[in-house]
Amino acid sequence: QVHLVESGGGLVQTGGSLRLSCAASGRTFSGYTMGWFRQAPGKEREFVAAISPSGGSIDYSEFVQGRFTISRDNANNMVYLQMKSLKPEDTAVYYCAGAADLSLRRVRDARYLEVWGQGTLVTVSS
Secondary structure (H helix, E strand, O other): EEEEEOOOOOOOOOOOOEEEEEEEEOOOOEEEEEEEEEEEEOOOOOOEEEEOOOOOEOOOOOOOOOOEEEEEEHOOOEEEEOOOOOOOOHHHEEEEEEEEEEOOHHHHHHHHHHOOOEEEEEEEEE
């Protein structure tokens, strides 16, 4: 079983950048499809980005396309979310999640994710 811990959240001004990190424990991490989700106050959790086990395939939600970049480092059991041109509507708790042997397109549905981190808060001020 993989255990996930996010970090890197904080307060940033509109137009700023942040890099979120997700540290994974467990020897099977390299076989996990990984994703980032977010949940804003009063809203449902929504898909942000996903990356295949090898890192060769990536999927983004429409609202972060071109601004966010997901990546992974299997040697160090890490997943990252580089966020640029941040907007106030990006304010949310960001969660890292993963599942073994999961197709990339299914990551968009949070019900398929097996493990979740505790979340890290990103606040974008206007």
